[in-house]
Amino acid sequence: MTSKFFNLENSYLSLSNQFYAHSAPTPASQPKLLAWNEALAKDFGLLQSNFSDKEKALYFTGSDIIPGSTPVSLAYAGHQFGRFVATLGDGRAHLLGDFISPDGKRYDIQLKGSGITPFSRNGDGKSALGPVLREYLVSEAMHAMGIPTTRALAAASTGEFVFRDTPKPGAVFTRVAPSHIRVGTFEYFAARGDTDSLQKLLLFAAARHFPELPANPTLPLAFLQAVVRQQADLIAQWMSVGFIHGVMNTDNTAVGGFTIDFGPCAFMDEYNSNKVFSFIDKQGRYAYSRQPLMAQWNLARLAQALLCLSQENTNEVATLCEQEVQKFSELYEAAWLKRMAAKIGIMSPISEDAALIKQWLSFVENGSLDFTLSFRVLANMLFSNNTTDGAAIAETAATIGTLETSGAGNKNDSHDLCYSLPQNNGWHDFRQKWYHRVLKQNLPLAAIAEKMNSVNPLYIPRNHILEAVISEATEGNFSLFQTMQEILLTPYNEKPQYLKFSQAPTPQQRVLNTFCGT
Ligand code: AMP
Ligand code: MG
Helix, strand or coil: CCCCCCCCECHHHHCCCCCEEECCCCCCCCCEEEEECHHHHHHCCCCCCCCCHHHHHHHCCCCCCCCCCCCEEECCCEEECCEEECCCCCCCEEEEEEEECCCCCEEEEEEECECCCCCCCCCCCECEHHHHHHHHHHHHHHHHCCCCECEEEEEEEEEEEEECCCEEEEEEEEEEECCCCEHHHHHHHHHCCCHHHHHHHHHHHHHHHCCCCCCCCCHHHHHHHHHHHHHHHHHHHHHHCCEECCCCCHHHCECCCCECCCCCCEECCECCCCCCCECCCCCCCCCHHHHHHHHHHHHHHHHHHHHCCCCCCHHHHHHHHHHHHHHHHHHHHHHHHHHHHHHCCCCCCCCCHHHHHHHHHHHHHHCCCEHHHHHHHHHHHHHCCCCCCCCHHHHHHHHHHHHHCCCCCCHHHHHHCCCCCCCCHHHHHHHHHHHHHHHCCCCCHHHHHHHHHCCCCCCCCCHHHHHHHHHHHHCCCCHHHHHHHHHHHCCCCCCHHHHHHHCCCCCCCCCCCECCCC
16 A cells, blocks of 8 residues: 555565554654655655645654554564673664656664564653654765665654653654664574574665565675675774764664664764773773774674574584684775775775874874864865975975964864874874875865865864754754755865854763763
8 A cells, every 4th residue: 555645665564463462552642753754755755745744743653653554563682782682672763665766776764762562671662852863963974975774864842841850841753764773683583593584674774775686595795794794894884974873783783784773873073993982882892993893793793693594504504604703803994095085085995094194093093182173174275285295395394384383283282183184293193195195196185185075074073062953952052953954965175154063072072972852
């Protein structure tokens, strides 16, 4: 059955009922639309008729069910901080259905915070307003930076309070995702020894995400290989923008290679490779620098689950699976080199460039410089020297020298980093090598700088700004939320009127911890 609104189907219903539980969202007492992503709706061909904000509020709090939708909550397991939990599932989410977008791909629409489900365990099935606005802004910012992610379609308040440390306004988040299949979905069936369901899941997930793979006995390995490749690129992209997911559990790892489940995630301000924001990540399991390792660990869990499908040659198949997981390191290194080299102005990197990137990063880290802005400053140094003439090196070096002495560079000044880099041995040594490497490309320096600025965001959803957005919204004022939506749409473009949103936090503004908020 299709709806006039979305042509909504629910392909999960073609799977057996071990995969999901029928579950109706809890109607909200006073549904109110807070945000509607019109551009996304248009891109995905979701709006076929005009609907009022009131109708959208009803649909996107789950108070009215979109015609054609059969809401379900999906089953999955997961390794949470390394510990296996055999039954998790959507404890506060309802999958309304899926649709085919104009690009020919199928996407899910899911409500999050829409009430108790059969998987709620001790939870209330609700979301507070803060995490809803945070996921809205961060997921759209990721998309604007070209990083694969679930998307924000709507946010709506319920008019009710949810009880966390204090009562908070309740809200529902609507996301659009290429699927909601997680590594933990595979683990769910593997843990139960339900190989029939596991095989069905594999066929379903492969058809959704990798339709080019032939559905023959090589599928488990080919699927693993495809997931490994996408994860390697995804994590390299996270690293390149200083993104810390915070809860990289296997239930928060989508097999479709996109970012999912924005809980205590954060973008780093000052660069610290061991940075952890999440209050619950006491051991630093998901610290910034550990994300590639943890992604690989999660992929090993997927491999283990897929191994349950093989009856013969188990040792041989196990070795093949292990090899696929091991390939992550090499794929990740290559993806990281490509992304990070572009950030420092190297268009076609060779493996030796990794050392230069690492040197730059250690300079940034040792000076506790702002991760995001440091790359913009680097590009700025090339703008005024639009030449490939080797003789201009000295002149450029002199210009860099002036920029260096303009005063910033210690921790307390890092919010001023728009303007300068600290002058010290680390900088001089790096600058020399970097400048020669960049010049070797025989491109005008301004063109290189422009390319750098097209991959180095100026605006990211900084923690201290998100906190201000949430605290104002909790008081009923959504103007900062709207401003941030607008700014984050074009993260690379300078916006003089919004300069302060690009700046690093002052020591007083700095956010030390983030919370799941569930
Ligand atoms: P998350 O930390 O959001 O990835 O969630 C981990 C697990 O806890 C998932 O199974 C969620 O569905 C469940 N969960 C999180 N918050 C709630 C809540 N408020 N009520 C019920 N279940 C929840
Ligand atoms: Mg989750």
